[in-house]
Amino acid sequence: MIFAFLTVFFILLADQSLKYWILTNFDLYEQKEALSGVFSWFYIQNKGAGWGILDGKIPFLVVISLLVSGYLLYLIIRNRHQKPLVQLAYGLLLGGALGNLIDRLRIGYVVDMFKLEFINFPIFNIADLALALGIILLLLIVLFDNDVEELL
Template sequence: MIYLILFLIVIASDQLLKYWTISHLALGQVKILAPHLMSLTYLQNNGAAWNILAGRQIFFLILTPVVMVVLIYLLYRAPHKQYFYATGLTLMIAGALGNFIDRVRLGYVVDMLQLDWFNFPIFNLADTALTVGIILIFIDLIFKDEKG
């Protein structure tokens, strides 16, 4: 049940921030949140991370559901005590679905989070969930290897 709640919080937060961004910022507009730390910059990404494979929406519309089915299966089969692993899979599913909703609804993914202290591509909450999910799975794998 906790994983379902986490999933719903990530999806809702991601979609609400994207809706706010589209409603309140012009394309390319920057709104400073914390000077020299973080700002919002509305971008439309029709590719994957860092806009790789730009313009290949059909590819992502086919690939994402396949990946999500695999991740849901892995979550279903996850051992009961592997909290990092299950949380990581939940975040990855939510992140994939958050960006998939954009692709279906808008034809592109809404990106808006910009780190002003570090030269890094603009991203969104779904991207963050995917990244944190991958990190948690790696942590689980490291600890699993240490246990033997």
């Protein structure tokens, strides 16, 4: 269980620190090259969810985020004796959910900043990345680990 909470802590620290840096060093829609041909910094305000769905539905997204975060907390506690990879997956998911929830509650939108240069993909942040990695990891565990008890 401690591994999951440490993961949440480090995701939140990295996510909120980078978002603070973006907010204090970039103008809205400002872009700066980071790694040529790979990604650039591009500050946008996301007032919806992934891929711009539910744009402007912040109260609804806050409620959903609170419910999902509560359920993930329950899963972390219930599965506290599971393998470290399971705890890592739950920690990534909870850290990502809380990272974007904090933005919605604090400033009314989510700060996004990573723009991939080699593919047309939505601009995202560390919390989004943590959510995606957590989902992928949990799916791989469910598909390939026969020793894992019921996780959800």
